[in-house]
Amino acid sequence: MNKILLIIQREYFSRVKKKSFIIMTFLTPLLIAGVYGLIGYFTYKGIKDTFDKVAVVSQNKTLSERLLSDKNISYTYLDESLDEAKKNIKKSDYDYVLYLPEFSLDDPKGIALFGSKQAGMSLNRRISGDIEELIRNQKLKESGISQSDLDKLKTSVDIAIKKIAETGTEQESSAGASTFIAFAAGILMFMFIMLYGIQVMRGVIEEKTSRIIEVMISSVKPFQLMMGKIIGIAMVGLTQFVLWIVLTFAISTVAVSVFVNKDEVKKISTSTQVQPQLTDATQASATAAAGPIGDIQKSLAGLDIGKIVTIFLFFFLAGYLFYSALYAAIGSAVDNETETQQFMMPVMLPLLLGYALSLSVVTNDPYGNTAFWLSMIPFTSPIAMVVRLPYGVPNWELALSMIILVLGFIGTVWTASRIYRVGILMYGKKTTFKEMFKWFTYKN
Amino acid sequence: MLSVRNIVKQYATHLALDQVSLEIERGKIFGLLGPNGAGKTSLIRIITQITAPDSGEVYFNGEKLNSNHIAQIGYLPEERGLYKKMEIGEQVLYLSKLKGLNTAEATKRIKYWFEKLEMKDWWSKKVEDLSKGMQQKVQFVATVLHQPELIILDEPFSGFDPVNADIIKNEILELNQQGATFIFSTHRMESVEELCDNIALINKSKKILDGSVDEIRASYRNNTYWIEYEGDYPVASNDIYDVLQTEKVKANTLIKVQLKTGKTANEALASLLPYVHLHRLDEVIPTMNDIFIEKVKGQHHE
Numbered sequence A: 001m002n003k004i005l006l007i008i009q010r011e012y013f014s015r016v017k018k019k020s021f022i023i024m025t026f027l028t029p030l031l032i033a034g035v036y037g038l039i040g041y042f043t044y045k046g047i048k049d050t051f052d053k054v055a056v057v058s059q060n061k062t063l064s065e066r067l068l069s070d071k072n073i074s075y076t077y078l079d080e081s082l083d084e085a086k087k088n089i090k091k092s093d094y095d096y097v098l099y100l101p102e103f104s105l106d107d108p109k110g111i112a113l114f115g116s117k118q119a120g121m122s123l124n125r126r127i128s129g130d131i132e133e134l135i136r137n138q139k140l141k142e143s144g145i146s147q148s149d150l151d152k153l154k155t156s157v158d159i160a161i162k163k164i165a166e167t168g169t170e171q172e173s174s175a176g177a178s179t180f181i182a183f184a185a186g187i188l189m190f191m192f193i194m195l196y197g198i199q200v201m202r203g204v205i206e207e208k209t210s211r212i213i214e215v216m217i218s219s220v221k222p223f224q225l226m227m228g229k230i231i232g233i234a235m236v237g238l239t240q241f242v243l244w245i246v247l248t249f250a251i252s253t254v255a256v257s258v259f260v261n262k263d264e265v266k267k268i269s270t271s272t273q274v275q276p277q278l279t280d281a282t283q284a285s286a287t288a289a290a291g292p293i294g295d296i297q298k299s300l301a302g303l304d305i306g307k308i309v310t311i312f313l314f315f316f317l318a319g320y321l322f323y324s325a326l327y328a329a330i331g332s333a334v335d336n337e338t339e340t341q342q343f344m345m346p347v348m349l350p351l352l353l354g355y356a357l358s359l360s361v362v363t364n365d366p367y368g369n370t371a372f373w374l375s376m377i378p379f380t381s382p383i384a385m386v387v388r389l390p391y392g393v394p395n396w397e398l399a400l401s402m403i404i405l406v407l408g409f410i411g412t413v414w415t416a417s418r419i420y421r422v423g424i425l426m427y428g429k430k431t432t433f434k435e436m437f438k439w440f441t442y443k444n
Numbered sequence B: 001m002l003s004v005r006n007i008v009k010q011y012a013t014h015l016a017l018d019q020v021s022l023e024i025e026r027g028k029i030f031g032l033l034g035p036n037g038a039g040k041t042s043l044i045r046i047i048t049q050i051t052a053p054d055s056g057e058v059y060f061n062g063e064k065l066n067s068n069h070i071a072q073i074g075y076l077p078e079e080r081g082l083y084k085k086m087e088i089g090e091q092v093l094y095l096s097k098l099k100g101l102n103t104a105e106a107t108k109r110i111k112y113w114f115e116k117l118e119m120k121d122w123w124s125k126k127v128e129d130l131s132k133g134m135q136q137k138v139q140f141v142a143t144v145l146h147q148p149e150l151i152i153l154d155e156p157f158s159g160f161d162p163v164n165a166d167i168i169k170n171e172i173l174e175l176n177q178q179g180a181t182f183i184f185s186t187h188r189m190e191s192v193e194e195l196c197d198n199i200a201l202i203n204k205s206k207k208i209l210d211g212s213v214d215e216i217r218a219s220y221r222n223n224t225y226w227i228e229y230e231g232d233y234p235v236a237s238n239d240i241y242d243v244l245q246t247e248k249v250k251a252n253t254l255i256k257v258q259l260k261t262g263k264t265a266n267e268a269l270a271s272l273l274p275y276v277h278l279h280r281l282d283e284v285i286p287t288m289n290d291i292f293i294e295k296v297k298g299q300h301h302e
Helices: A002-016 A019-049 A082-088 A121-142 A147-153 A175-209 A213-217 A222-259 A262-271 A276-284 A291-302 A305-333 A337-364 A369-374 A381-391 A395-423 A433-441 B040-047 B067-072 B088-098 B103-116 B132-144 B162-177 B189-195 B213-219 B265-272 B288-301
Strands: A052-058 A073-077 A096-100 A112-115 A162-164 A170-172 B002-010 B015-024 B029-033 B055-060 B073-076 B150-154 B181-186 B198-203 B206-212 B224-230 B241-249 B252-259 B278-283
Touching: A002 A019, A002 A222, A002 B088, A019 A222, A052 A082, A073 A121, A082 A096, A096 A121, A121 A147, A175 A213, A175 A222, A175 A305, A175 A337, A175 A381, A213 A222, A213 B073, A222 A305, A222 A395, A305 A337, A305 A381, A305 A395, A305 A433, A337 A369, A337 A381, A369 A381, A381 A395, A395 A433, B002 B040, B015 B040, B015 B055, B015 B198, B015 B206, B029 B040, B029 B189, B040 B150, B040 B181, B067 B073, B073 B132, B088 B103, B088 B132, B103 B132, B132 B150, B132 B162, B162 B181, B162 B189, B181 B189, B189 B288, B198 B213, B198 B288, B206 B213, B206 B288, B213 B288, B224 B265, B252 B265, B265 B278
Parallel strands: A052 A073, A052 A096, B029 B181, B029 B198, B073 B150, B150 B181
Antiparallel strands: A096 A112, A162 A170, B002 B015, B002 B055, B198 B206, B224 B252, B224 B278, B241 B252
């Protein structure tokens, strides 16, 4: 036991003391905050600065109203023919020419947009939306609804989402905030398992290529060496995780309050489709004056953050143990990192699959069958379960998933240690899966 | 102190050790010889408990080998290495703590050894900044630091320049005088004759020869002598000896003769005395190298 502690200590301190660890730990939150800041800034700037000038050539007599300009688009109706307008587009200061032919309201055909530049998706959507609205209003008018009635039709709806907790009290919750946290947790979990799993593999390969392995295992059992390394690196991961959370939170909070005007933040999030979840969150509780960040913070209060963090840490540790044991086995089987590829695939695949499905299927339907099974199978449960967590998971499912995962990692650690003890002493042979299976079956 | 009894070790496709038995006495330097792939490393890995034998037992001081013995064995593998990014002092400290030393005691001993081997200012250097020979010195220190009763060295002199090889050789002899038992695995025979008391020769997973170096060499004598005399008087085979070889060395002549059965060196000398002015007579005792090659080649012909 004492020896495992020594190994854990070495693995931990040799990594934490490295310059690259210190730099990464302090820079990453800055980088993350910086990247999000830039994205936010440019999205905002993009929306503010986008301004398209569209010349409209209308031969349509059915539409009585005209397309309305606003701050992002201007429609100017021309009296020229389409051919002339097209010819003049280079000289004029219009970017595009929109052609509205005569059509029936039920089947508008032949509408075309000409431009010296290719029109982007958002402009396309914008113009077709405007035309659709125009047609809809026209139809409503034809069926006898007055303009004043039409104006009255515009209502905006806020839904306050309340989840009834097990105690029966209503909690203010927000689908947006839950989704945001689910995404963040899923991405973090995926990153951590992969990054630190690969560190375990590198560590094993390093011991093998530097040939210290034989000195080591004449003092300690291979299992102690493997577990010491895995646990030591897990602690490095935890240290980094905690530092990142604290630093990211601190820096983001400061950055948001200093650099970004709160009203603008709100405008961005309601007017873009970049992060629909954020938009939902904002609309769900429009009463929050502080913009989406404050909003999320508010709905966070509705979620049990302490519980989420604790369970996240549990699944991080168990999921990491589950996978890192496999990575250790891979590391032991090869002579250098380039040979790892063929073994990496089968290990990466379930992790990637879990990641992709969790962020799509599970966030769409956190209580469905797929979500349930993904969060039970130990290959995918670390990611799937933390993604489901913010939406609320019954305690029995949580417990079952945890038990399966613990059994799972005991299984992978046991399997890996049997491959590891043979693999670390094998040099110069190209290992195959068949060979690894043979090692597994060796007795001592 | 170490008794290896009927060890068998089978790997997937080949038999690495076939009924190998050895007795190693306390305080001796024991040479484990054999060509590459003979099974030396497999045997050492069993003694260091890296692997376990399929059958047979190893006894350490009369006790069946168990994990308590790890701290009493020091092992310098042939394929050796260190953590490249770690500081030397820290690294040796780590390795010796894994062998059960506490920090204070280990630090004291590391300082002693570093001073002794002129490595004083290496403590905070990184391994990657050291030459290969310097790394070997560090590894040697790490092997003997916990004062093991049994020290196993696999090809200890490979990678050392002559000066450092000599330093290490002297340390080995000194430790041996203080009571440490050594197992030496090598195929470099010069060092065997110089250092080893006893040897075992392993070839093709079997032990084919063992005993004390002197006895083995003596038993391989074949009544052959070098005789050197002044001038170039021609000496031919007669009923006492056969002349195997004649060489001119400056003004002298050197002949290699093999005595016929029942004849002695005295008789040979007596037959020569009337004719030549003798300078010296040496018995040709086969070197371990000769014996090694003869035994191993002999087996290949079978």
